Amino acid sequence: MPEEQYHRLQQRDTSEVKELWDLLDEVKDPEIPALSIWDLGILRDIERQGEHIIVTITPTYSGCPAMDTITEDVKAALNAKGYESIEVKMQLSPAWSSEWMSLEGRRKLRNYGVAPPEDAADSEDGLTPDAHTLCPHCGSRDTRLISEFGSTACKALFQCQACKETFDYFKKI
Amino acid sequence: MSDTIKDATLEYAVRLGDDANVLGHRISEWVSRGPFLEEDIAYANVALDYIGRARMFYGYAAELANDGRTEDDFAYMRDDRQYQNLLLMELPREDFAYSQVRQLFIDIYYGLMLPELVKSKDDTLAAIAAKAIKETRYHLRRSRDWVLRLGDGTEESHRRTQRAVDSLWGYTHEMFEMDDTEQRLADSGIGVDITKLRDEWHRQVSAILAEATLNLPEDGWAVRGGRIGYHTENLGHLLTEMQFVHRSYPGCQW
Numbered sequence: 001m002p003e004e005q006y007h008r009l010q011q012r013d014t015s016e017v018k019e020l021w022d023l024l025d026e027v028k029d030p031e032i033p034a035l036s037i038w039d040l041g042i043l044r045d046i047e048r049q050g051e052h053i054i055v056t057i058t059p060t061y062s063g064c065p066a067m068d069t070i071t072e073d074v075k076a077a078l079n080a081k082g083y084e085s086i087e088v089k090m091q092l093s094p095a096w097s098s099e100w101m102s103l104e105g106r107r108k109l110r111n112y113g114v115a116p117p118e119d120a121a122d123s124e125d126g127l128t129p130d131a132h133t134l135c136p137h138c139g140s141r142d143t144r145l146i147s148e149f150g151s152t153a154c155k156a157l158f159q160c161q162a163c164k165e166t167f168d169y170f171k172k173i
Numbered sequence: 174m175s176d177t178i179k180d181a182t183l184e185y186a187v188r189l190g191d192d193a194n195v196l197g198h199r200i201s202e203w204v205s206r207g208p209f210l211e212e213d214i215a216y217a218n219v220a221l222d223y224i225g226r227a228r229m230f231y232g233y234a235a236e237l238a239n240d241g242r243t244e245d246d247f248a249y250m251r252d253d254r255q256y257q258n259l260l261l262m263e264l265p266r267e268d269f270a271y272s273q274v275r276q277l278f279i280d281i282y283y284g285l286m287l288p289e290l291v292k293s294k295d296d297t298l299a300a301i302a303a304k305a306i307k308e309t310r311y312h313l314r315r316s317r318d319w320v321l322r323l324g325d326g327t328e329e330s331h332r333r334t335q336r337a338v339d340s341l342w343g344y345t346h347e348m349f350e351m352d353d354t355e356q357r358l359a360d361s362g363i364g365v366d367i368t369k370l371r372d373e374w375h376r377q378v379s380a381i382l383a384e385a386t387l388n389l390p391e392d393g394w395a396v397r398g399g400r401i402g403y404h405t406e407n408l409g410h411l412l413t414e415m416q417f418v419h420r421s422y423p424g425c426q427w
Contacts, residue, residue, distance in 0.1 A: 062304050063197075063225025092229065093300035095307060127314055147211035148315055149218040153308075157211065173307045 004099045008041070020046045020053065020078070027077050030069045031152045034112035037070060041100025044091055052085045053078060058096045061153040061173075098154075098172050110136045114155065115169040126172065128156045133169050135160035143167075178361055181354045182295060183237040184257075185364055187247060188400065189298075190230030191258035194248055195408065196279065197223030198415050202266050212269075215315060219276075222308045229301045236297075249419035253409045254402040261344040263399070263408040270330065271337040273319040278341065280313035281377050282348055282370075289365040298363065317381055324385025331386065338382065339390050346395040349374070 001009075012021050024043060025036045037043040037057065045056040055074050059067050071088045078086050098117045101109075106116040113136050121132035121141070131144045140162035147157040155168040174182070201220035207213035231244035261279065266272045287309060290302035323330040349371040351359065358364030379389050398404065418425070 059225070059304075061222060061225065061308060062229060062301075063221035063223070065221070092304055093296070095300070095304040125310075125314070127311060147215060148311060149211070149215035151214070153218050153221055157214075171311075173311075 001103070002099060004097070005103060008100060008102070011045075012038075015046065017046050017048045017053075020048070023081060024055070024074060024077060027070065027073045030066050030073075031154075032109070032112070032114065034108045035101075035105050037074070039102045039105025039108060041096060041098075041102070041105075042070065051083075052087065053083055054087045054089060056089045056091050058091050060096050064153060096173075098170065101170075109170060113137065113167055115158070115167060117170055117172040120169060120172065128169065128171055133158050135163060135165070136167055137165045138163040177357070178363065179237060181358050182298075182363055183234050184354055185358055186230045186234040186237065186298070188257045190227045190234060190247060191256050192262050193223045193230060194227035195256065195258040195411065196262040197221070197227055198411060199262065199264075199266055200272070200276075203272065208269055219312050219315075222305070222312070226301065226305055229304075233297045233301070245419065249416045253404050253412055256404065256408060256412070257400050257402060258408075259344075259347050260396055260399040260405055261341065261348065263405060263411060264341070264344065265407055267337070268333055269319075270323050270333040271341070273316050273323065274334060274337040275341055276312065276316040277320045277381065278345055278348075278378065280309055280316050281374055281381075283309045284313055284377075285370040285373055286365055286367060289370070292362075293364070294362040320381060320387075321385045324382070324387040334385070335387050338387055342390040342392075343394040343396050346392075347397040347399060350397060350400070352400060 012018070015021060021038065021043075024046070025038055027037050027043075029035050029037060029040055029042070032040075040060065042057050042060065043055070044058050045054075047054045047056075055078075057067070057070060057074070067090065074088050075086050101116065106118065109116045110119070115133050115136045119134035119136070121129045123129035128145060128148055132141045133143050133145075134141055135143050135158075138160060140160055142161040143158050144161065145156060146159050146166065150157040150168050154171055154173070156171050157166060158169050159166045197220045200216055200223065203216035204213055204220070207216055227248065228244055231247040234247055235242050235244055261275060264275065283305065287302045287306045291299050291306065293299045293302070320334065323334040325331070349367050351367055355364050355367070359366040382389055
């Protein structure tokens, strides 16, 4: 297990409000509804001060348009369970990393038809490689980059030469 | 934070926000006008990164100002004379080569500037920079690839790219100038001493232009004024379009 993963799981398991982490598993990323905000690593912390709950989230990319919706969804999920005093804080530092994505999240992403970061071949500069990202549809590595930028800031677009399908690749950042 | 430093930091945040906001808007004009769909999407992504940066810088400026203004007031309720962006950011998009050459100049600039800003003693500026660095690495790879392809491409693409380099060159000098405000912030370890990055910028740009078979222009002319609110006519038109809805329907929400 990558170190980042281990620390996130530890944080969640030792939290005094473990039930709230479980509750927020139902909040999905509006752009990739297969993944929860926990899976993506957007959910950074949950604290409880008496009746007051503070949820800390971080954006994937600077201009991520999903943050406002996620903030509303977090509040709605907690409201539905009777929590009324909620504050959602946006934290910029440390900057979000694709390393934070949960192992479960990576599996879900692949099943959803999006190649997770580790399915890419290694590249010299650590950015998106031009070819050989594992196709989430047929498992071939005979693929090529079509565009560095995909349907959202966090994804690039590939095409598989074996099954001819195009697919999104979740970029390393 | 002393009041002088606080005022200077506020102004600095507004300038960096203006750079990001104006460029982000300019780039967004490519949406639906790109040479093919993937480039349309790529420009939309890059524009969004810049608009995100603008929000973070303006949000911080609003926090420092602490006078009831929000990020929207900084973006939508100031006129061209109050905007302090670099002139390079506001120039029209022109053709695809022109936009990519400008983007290359700017990406190399941020590739050098942001790693310095990360070391800022101001935690918020450092945090914004840390996020932006990762994005700029992707932007730079794209603009570099395009300038190589277009410069070392067909006769027409080469001609257009060289024309873009020649017309933009005189606007690049302003990127490396600092006034007293920025000098004071650099001395306090909050802002970046941008003058020190010029040689490395020049080295990187020269190397890419040479590889793209493009000529480096002579330093014959320089235009400046953006940081003190003296803009080209282009900014007024850009702001008119950007600010229209917000000003026509004050307080509108959806």
